Amino acid sequence: MALSFQLKAQNELERMGRSNIPLPSGPETSCPNCHRTLKIRTLEENAHTCTCGHHFRMPARRRIAFLTDSDSFFELFAEVEANDPLAFPTYPDKLRKARSTGERESVITGYAKIHGQECCLFVMEPGFMMGSLGSGTGEKITRLFELATEKRLPVVGVTVSGGARMQEGLVSLMQMAKISGAVARHGKAGLLYLVLLSDPTTGGVTASFAMEGDIILAEPGATVGFAGARVIEQTTKEPLPVGFQTAESMLEHGFVDAIVERKRMKKTIGALLKLHKRI
Amino acid sequence: MEAYDRVRIARSNMRPTGIDYIMNIFSSFMELHGDRRYGDDGAIIGGLAYLDKNPVTVIAIEKGKDIKERTERRFGSPHPEGYRKALRLMQQAEKFFRPVVTFIDTSGAYCGVDAEERGQGQAIAENLVTMMELSVPVIAILIGEGGSGGALALAVADRVWMLENAVYSVISPEGCASILFKDISKAREAAGYLKLSAQDALQLHIVERIISEDDLGTSAFFDRLKRMISQELRILNDCETRNEDRYARFRAF
Numbered sequence: 001m002a003l004s005f006q007l008k009a010q011n012e013l014e015r016m017g018r019s020n021i022p023l024p025s026g027p028e029t030s031c032p033n034c035h036r037t038l039k040i041r042t043l044e045e046n047a048h049t050c051t052c053g054h055h056f057r058m059p060a061r062r063r064i065a066f067l068t069d070s071d072s073f074f075e076l077f078a079e080v081e082a083n084d085p086l087a088f089p090t091y092p093d094k095l096r097k098a099r100s101t102g103e104r105e106s107v108i109t110g111y112a113k114i115h116g117q118e119c120c121l122f123v124m125e126p127g128f129m130m131g132s133l134g135s136g137t138g139e140k141i142t143r144l145f146e147l148a149t150e151k152r153l154p155v156v157g158v159t160v161s162g163g164a165r166m167q168e169g170l171v172s173l174m175q176m177a178k179i180s181g182a183v184a185r186h187g188k189a190g191l192l193y194l195v196l197l198s199d200p201t202t203g204g205v206t207a208s209f210a211m212e213g214d215i216i217l218a219e220p221g222a223t224v225g226f227a228g229a230r231v232i233e234q235t236t237k238e239p240l241p242v243g244f245q246t247a248e249s250m251l252e253h254g255f256v257d258a259i260v261e262r263k264r265m266k267k268t269i270g271a272l273l274k275l276h277k278r279i
Numbered sequence: 280m281e282a283y284d285r286v287r288i289a290r291s292n293m294r295p296t297g298i299d300y301i302m303n304i305f306s307s308f309m310e311l312h313g314d315r316r317y318g319d320d321g322a323i324i325g326g327l328a329y330l331d332k333n334p335v336t337v338i339a340i341e342k343g344k345d346i347k348e349r350t351e352r353r354f355g356s357p358h359p360e361g362y363r364k365a366l367r368l369m370q371q372a373e374k375f376f377r378p379v380v381t382f383i384d385t386s387g388a389y390c391g392v393d394a395e396e397r398g399q400g401q402a403i404a405e406n407l408v409t410m411m412e413l414s415v416p417v418i419a420i421l422i423g424e425g426g427s428g429g430a431l432a433l434a435v436a437d438r439v440w441m442l443e444n445a446v447y448s449v450i451s452p453e454g455c456a457s458i459l460f461k462d463i464s465k466a467r468e469a470a471g472y473l474k475l476s477a478q479d480a481l482q483l484h485i486v487e488r489i490i491s492e493d494d495l496g497t498s499a500f501f502d503r504l505k506r507m508i509s510q511e512l513r514i515l516n517d518c519e520t521r522n523e524d525r526y527a528r529f530r531a532f
Binding site: 088090135168169174178188204206208210 | 427474475
């Protein structure tokens with residue numbers, strides 16, 4: 001379907017202060033793409049998308065409600081949470097603030113049905129330290145893959161992450177290897193791993209499980225990359241190309257299977273799960 | 280010694296680089312080039328050699344010796360092609376049942392538009408998945424800087440060792456300082472928080488062994504390291520639960 005507005009490249013949005021726009025909390029917000037004022041309720045009714053086609057970041061619980069069949073989601077490993085392996089200053093405060101969202105970690109894991117298809121599901125939470133990969137996050141995702149391997153179920157994952165969690169140092173880095181090991185075993189068992197990249201998916205998450213899916217979908221306009229755009233700009237001292245590190249650019253360079261609009265997401269994922277069902 | 284002093288030592292261009300380890304520990308090194316996809320990355324050197332009388336696959340991140348070589352090798356920051364070359368060599372090691380030894384010395388994977396467009400993240404991710412499942416013994420040795428995912432992409436191993444003054448970190452002290460204090464000059468303070476020294480990594484069970492630098496760069500040093508590698512490869516070679524053990528090693532974090 002043709003979009004009524006041309007979507008701006010994500011790095012242009014970033015320059016306009018896109019990253020400073022909080023997750024919707026008041027009664028209204030404005031679209032960073034077309035500058036319309038949007039009622040939060042309208043936004044929620046439209047799966048957090050604007051009529052111009054801009055996809056807002058979506059809290060994990062809303063994403064789950066939107067993506068799964070009603071009452072089919074059964075949360076698992078909710079008791080797993082971050083600890084502070086390095087005794088890093090200010091980390092306890094950061095965690096406390098992140099937990100005021102009601103979540104204990106930056107990912108929600110569980111069992112679900114999507115268009116009648118069974119799967120194990122993980123969805124990262126942008127409101128929890130921008131989905132950063134901590135040891136609790138890694139543990140939940142690893143357990144989910146291990147369970148899915150045992151139960152012979154596909155895994156569907158939605159990534160939103162600024163990357164590894166600095167405050168957990170090397171322990172965070174090791175999560176990348178730990179999850180990759182579980183993904184490898186799940187894959188060797190002949191099972192499907194479908195990943196949906198949403199805005200933003202960067203750093204250590206891109207350099208591990210976000211890029212390890214058999215099928216990799218992305219939402220329109222999502223920032224997807226490894227190194228931070230600003231860091232690259234400072235290093236190379238050259239302006240970044242328009243559309244750099246967007247889902248569209250990743251598609252063009254062959255790192256994404258398809259870009260799927262949110263309103264078609266559930267149907268698309270359901271259809272892909274069905275296609276991989278063994279008869 | 281403060282953590283940041285270690286960082287400075289680890290970054291020193293007086294230290295032996297990857298190629299010195301290859302040439303002094305192994306014999307008959309034959310360098311193999313290219314990722315068979317796009318190009319050949321000078322930041323990573325790989326090939327075949329003998330350790331005693333046994334063929335091994337060796338892979339090293341190379342920072343370069345003089346300014347010209349350093350620039351060509353981008354100071355040891357690999358492009359995706361470098362990681363894909365390493366991947367290709369590791370898959371061949373598996374095919375021909377050769378152990379793999381890697382030497383790591385990088386401030387991080389190269390940060391640039393072309394590296395991103397050729398899938399830096401995907402290249403690292405593929406190495407992690409492949410190395411977790413590699414059926415041959417793998418030893419990784421951090422000889423200088425161990426910069427985040429760019430280092431981990433060659434450090435998913437049965438044994439990970441670190442030189443006494445090597446550092447291993449999820450982010451550079453400068454990067455950490457700029458996030459934490461919005462002030463890059465506080466890198467010294469940030470380094471202390473990151474627990475990036477070999478001693479810290481040992482305590483966190485990130486590495487199994489610290490290699491003394493008392494005689495760094497001398498033939499005695501390389502001989503000692505060679506004996507350690509030979510002995511450990513023998514142990515790993517006889518270990519029937521090697522793959523389970525490697526999974527458990529990383530599963531524990």
